[in-house]
Amino acid sequence: MTEPAVVLDHVAVRFQANGSAIHAVGDVTISVADNEFLALIGPSGCGKTTLLKLVSGLVQPSGGAVTVYGGTAAQARRKRLCGLVFQEPALLPWRTVEANVRLVAEIIGRRANVQELVELVGLSGFERAFPHELSGGMQQRVGLCRALAFDPPILLMDEPFAALDLLTRETLSAELLRIWETRRKTVLFVTHSIPEAVLLADRVVVLTQRPSRIVDVVAVDLPRPRSAEVEESPAFAALVRRVKDLLRTTQDRAVR
Amino acid sequence: MKGSAVTTAAIVGGLILWEALVRLLHVPAYLLPAPSAIALSIWTFHHVLAIDAWYTTYEILLGFALGAGIGFALAVLVTFSRVLDRIVMPAAVLTQIVPKLAVAPLFVVWFGTGLAPKLAITALMAIFPVLLNCVAGLVTVDRRWRELFDSVCASRWQLFFKIQLPNSSPYVFAGLKVGMTLAVVGAIVGEWMGADHGLGNEMLIANSQLHTDLVFASLLVLSAIGLVLFGIIALIEDMTLPKYRRVSVVG
Numbered sequence: 001m002t003e004p005a006v007v008l009d010h011v012a013v014r015f016q017a018n019g020s021a022i023h024a025v026g027d028v029t030i031s032v033a034d035n036e037f038l039a040l041i042g043p044s045g046c047g048k049t050t051l052l053k054l055v056s057g058l059v060q061p062s063g064g065a066v067t068v069y070g071g072t073a074a075q076a077r078r079k080r081l082c083g084l085v086f087q088e089p090a091l092l093p094w095r096t097v098e099a100n101v102r103l104v105a106e107i108i109g110r111r112a113n114v115q116e117l118v119e120l121v122g123l124s125g126f127e128r129a130f131p132h133e134l135s136g137g138m139q140q141r142v143g144l145c146r147a148l149a150f151d152p153p154i155l156l157m158d159e160p161f162a163a164l165d166l167l168t169r170e171t172l173s174a175e176l177l178r179i180w181e182t183r184r185k186t187v188l189f190v191t192h193s194i195p196e197a198v199l200l201a202d203r204v205v206v207l208t209q210r211p212s213r214i215v216d217v218v219a220v221d222l223p224r225p226r227s228a229e230v231e232e233s234p235a236f237a238a239l240v241r242r243v244k245d246l247l248r249t250t251q252d253r254a255v256r
Numbered sequence: 257m258k259g260s261a262v263t264t265a266a267i268v269g270g271l272i273l274w275e276a277l278v279r280l281l282h283v284p285a286y287l288l289p290a291p292s293a294i295a296l297s298i299w300t301f302h303h304v305l306a307i308d309a310w311y312t313t314y315e316i317l318l319g320f321a322l323g324a325g326i327g328f329a330l331a332v333l334v335t336f337s338r339v340l341d342r343i344v345m346p347a348a349v350l351t352q353i354v355p356k357l358a359v360a361p362l363f364v365v366w367f368g369t370g371l372a373p374k375l376a377i378t379a380l381m382a383i384f385p386v387l388l389n390c391v392a393g394l395v396t397v398d399r400r401w402r403e404l405f406d407s408v409c410a411s412r413w414q415l416f417f418k419i420q421l422p423n424s425s426p427y428v429f430a431g432l433k434v435g436m437t438l439a440v441v442g443a444i445v446g447e448w449m450g451a452d453h454g455l456g457n458e459m460l461i462a463n464s465q466l467h468t469d470l471v472f473a474s475l476l477v478l479s480a481i482g483l484v485l486f487g488i489i490a491l492i493e494d495m496t497l498p499k500y501r502r503v504s505v506v507g
């Protein structure tokens with residue numbers, strides 16, 4: 001067995017926000033295998049984004065330990081192991097598609113095969129376009145390319161498709177799957193969509209309300225490569241129901 | 257097109273009304289000259305006015321360049337150093353509270369009556385809007401851009417050159433525009449403190465001789481200069497900044 005990509009060991013995070021402490025992450029322990037696609041799902045404000053920031057070294061844990069490929073998150077940051085993809089792609093409006101894709105690679109002095117990436121996500125012909133000339137879905141593709149361009153072993157995706165309409169969302173998740181099959185990466189994928197999580201992930205982590213703990217981890221044993229047809233299968237429906245039920249338990253706890 | 261036609265009509269109408277009132281009410285020329293008298297004055301004195309305009313434009317441009325340069329440099333320093341931020345910004349606000357026009361006589365004491373005091377006042381007028389706008393542009397960095405840069409350990413310089421500087425350009429232009437209009441005021445006030453040339457100087461002399469038409473003529477030329485200089489900045493902005501990145505200037 002190879003070394004896991006990411007290990008969160010009894011991690012806790014408390015924020016100090018104008019005097020009062022916010023206990024965002026309660027106690028999370030999970031090991032993410034190399035090249036695994038892990039989906040994180042949980043109520044709003046439960047600390048999903050915070051978990052991604054722990055891995056990328058942008059937030060320090062108040063307790064427990066974060067290990068990324070055997071080192072600390074800070075070391076991983078220096079080795080540029082994590083590519084970030086946000087909900088809104090946050091492209092630089094003064095840069096063309098090409099130049100936006102190149103941005104992070106440029107920062108760390110790595111050459112990027114921009115042309116190949118742009119083709120990979122179906123944006124050929126738009127290399128010279130500016131972000132405001134693109135649709136939301138196209139912008140998100142650029143955001144994904146930007147993260148892929150420096151070829152990091154880990155992709156941290158924070159609700160990357162949440163701002164898109166259903167159809168665009170489906171095309172993009174299909175594309176993401178295709179890309180992930182060809183250039184294997186460890187993906188931590190935050191989403192609020194249960195079907196999306198089940199379609200994409202190897203395992204779905206269900207988190208409780210703040211301070212978050214893991215309710216359960218659902219292994220998705222659907223065959224790969226997966227396509228949209230998988231969603232019609234009874235196994236898929238069962239998994240979706242399973243995750244939904246787990247999510248409901250977090251709601252019940254909140255009501256009480 | 258329609259809007260500008262209305263504007264033109266209003267201006268022409270206003271001028272006609274002005275001319276008519278001055279003639280009908282026999283307003284003395286030293287109180288309010290008619291537009292035709294002002295036009296005639298520009299024509300008669302065009303030689304003197306041209307030389308004055310040259311001097312004043314020179315002062316405005318030099319003082320503006322100085323002020324804008326200092327303003328931008330201070331803005332960069334402020335964004336790089338918290339300590340400097342605490343020193344420069346209060347100092348800048350303080351110089352704003354002290355009426356700059358009231359400081360003008362001091363400049364004459366310090367810098368004499370040559371070009372120096374005019375440049376000093378002009379630059380002082382231009383610094384503040386440029387500084388404020390540049391600081392605003394340089395510090396407004398999208399949280400996610402910062403995170404993206406932090407996540408790969410980008411250097412402070414990379415953040416500056418790849419994000420802060422390009423991001424600030426609309427703000428910089430906004431600051432330059434306001435700075436330019438204030439620089440015009442600065443140059444005139446500088447000349448009022450004592451000068452041998454320039455439109456401000458011309459206005460003072462004409463005023464003391466009750467040559468009100470020449471005062472108006474100088475004023476008109478000055479406004480034209482201000483408009484053209486402002487227009488040049490707007491033109492450069494137009495050519496360098498895509499439309500969707502404009503920020504509008506208020507005031």
Ligand SMILES: Nc1ncnc2c1ncn2[C@@H]1O[C@H](COP(=O)(O)OP(=O)(O)OP(=O)(O)O)[C@@H](O)[C@H]1O
Pocket residue numbers: 015016017022024043044045046047048049050051210
């Ligand atoms: N830098 C910070 N300072 C203070 N509090 C913070 C900070 N970052 C996050 N929090 C708080 O921590 C909690 C978890 O935030 P986080 O963004 O991780 O939630 P999330 O699960 O991603 O939520 P959502 O689904 O709405 O995106 C929230 O209550 C948030 O207000």
Ligand SMILES: [Mg+2]
Pocket residue numbers: 048049050158
């Ligand atoms: Mg979030």
